[in-house]
Amino acid sequence: DAKTTQPNSMESNEEEPVHLPCNHSTISGTDYIHWYRQLPSQGPEYVIHGLTSNVNNRMASLAIAEDRKSSTLILHRATLRDAAVYYCILETSGSRLTFGEGTQLTVNP
């Protein structure tokens, strides 16, 4: 499975934008980029996914580099409820998702 690299942790202030980076230099042409987040003692929650073009939904935006070797999850206005571990995952064979260590996002009031 293609691997992703994310910072272990990031901090943000409430109501400020957050940019969570992800490197995936070995991505193949058919791999989708998925983002999930997980709060403590809960199952992961789907955030967003994309292939080549930037994507927006009610939760976040996904900016994908032109060469697709990196992407950035953008939370436009962080809230305390956005504090979670964010996972950047490449969907390779079928729907199999391989979780890395993710980025622990701390949101300061």
Add this chain to the structure above:
Amino acid sequence: GAVVSQHPSRVICKSGTSVKIECRSLDFQATTMFWYRQFPKQSLMLMATSNEGSKATYEQGVEKDKFLINHASLTLSTLTVTSAHPEDSSFYICSARSTSGGASEQYFGPGTRLTVT
């Protein structure tokens, strides 16, 4: 979004006994469900992929005779931990696949905390 439930949310069992965990997709049909395990302060590890009406596909290192998976309908998959031991204590999470175009979103259950004493 789609809803996936798990039951029970928390279970404590004695060493040597078996425990069954249910995973249900409540508002959509899931041809494929996945089972993950998560130890404290670690990431999720995929255990197996479950397709409705066929045998599950297990990840390397996961004992299929110990972790029995049944996916008898499009809305229900079960994971049975047989002869559980304390090292099986973990957070078990299922997910169900919803297809959207060429990609797929997975919807995760809330997890089941298993403690084996």
